[in-house]
Amino acid sequence: MMSLTFLQQTYSKNFSKLLEMIFLTLMLLSLPSLEAPKNIFLILFLTTALYREWSETKTKSWSFWDWVFFSYISSSFLSALFAGISPGNEWGGFRGMLIWTSFAWLLSRSKYSPQEITWLIWIAILGTLPPLIWGLIEYMIIHTKDALQLHSVGHVNHSAIYLGIILGAALSVSLSIWKTAGIFKKLFLLSLPIFFFVAIIIGQSRGVFGISLIRLSLIILLIPNSNQIKLIAFGIFGIILALMPIMNAAIIQKQIANQNANAVLSDRDRVWNVSLEAAHFYPVFGIGNGNWGLITLDDLKKSRVERGLPFDEKIYGIEHRHSHSLYLTALVERGVVGFLTLMLLMSSWFILLIKTYTKLKKMTPGAYLWGASLSAWIVTCGVGVVNSTFHHEHAILAFLFLGLHLSFTRLTNTKK
Secondary structure (H helix, E strand, C coil), X not given: CCCHHHHHHHHCCCHHXXXXXXXXXXXXXXXXXXXXXXXXXXXXXXXXXXXXXXXXXXHCCCCHHHHHHHHHHHHHHHHHHCCCCCCCCHHHHHHHHHHHHXXXXXXXXXXXXXXXXXXXXXXXXXXXXXXXXXXXXXXXXCCCCCXXXXXXXXXXHHHHHHHHHHXXXXXXHHHHHHHHCCHHHHHHHHHHHHHHXXXXXXXXXXXXXXXXXXXXXXXXHHCCCCHHHHHHHHHHHHHHHHHHHHCCCHHHHHHHHHHHCCCCCCCHHHHHHHHHHHCCCCCCCCCXXXXXXXXXXXXXXXXXXXXXXXXXXXXXXXXXXXXXXHHHHHHHHHHHHHHHHHHHHHHHHHHHHHHHHHHHCCCHHHXXXXXXXXXXXXXXXXXXXXXXXXXXXXXXXXXXXXXXXHHHHHHHHHCC
């Protein structure tokens, strides 16, 4: 964390950097909790970070990742400009992608120290606790919600995605600093990932739960630690899993009910049918960012008839209003161009994780930052198969860990 001496040395002669860190901290604290403040602080952070970037432009070169972020934003812009269904939400959708991607882009070009990165990771983790506790109270005690939700994240699936990313970050931090922690700190470090994991079970998102098992296993295996610590970590989560059927966990009840109703995919097959057909409408740049909800049965019927194919409206679930898939959303709303830039971003992120693992695992802040980045990538890509990941709050959170990962990698490469 940041000591008083560090604060004086770092910010006493750099007021703009102090403002940047303050705005980023306040944004992360309000991200899962407060709608208006998080947007205000995000814009203030982007403004100060843009000023920093403008003042340092002459000392920085354009890298591969700059092209990746630029192409991702450009594909969204082209989708808005040449939206197949218009007018709609194409420019609003572009604005969101511009803000989220610029957030990661500016973070990637920052020069945050290991102490600052540690601070930001802890703020992101601890800032999730108040809305999570309140969400549990609303759902389980006062019954004002019918599902577990983080106040400013909203829908149960979106809240679960956010918690899934945070779970991986919390576990990475806990395992990375376990050896040097005192007894009370170890109890706190132990409680964090357990609390987030139990919350995911309570939230009943089967996609996030399933991906969590993969993510937890990888983080336990890959974060440097003794075999004894790794076995204990596996044992703790194994006990929780063993207790689930005994406690008749709601997520198990949900799966059984869906199986009995022959609806294991929760109607996603009908939603995906819409996307697969709508991808034919405007294949290059798509129907426009955020315009999936404007697709009609008449549009689908016309597309099928024009290709000489039969049409059965019962197999299409347009009432769900979005694609329930990161990849199909990109293909339908941003076309082949948008889909390819998404795959470029995700594959580049995966390669980054592979290339930096050996070096970062040797440094404590590098190890838990790598684990947090891995968690964000796995949740975004894995859960993205069956849910609409990588937008709004959980996109900002995922981009936070990607941006800091790139920044730290740049910093360590500079110190060679």
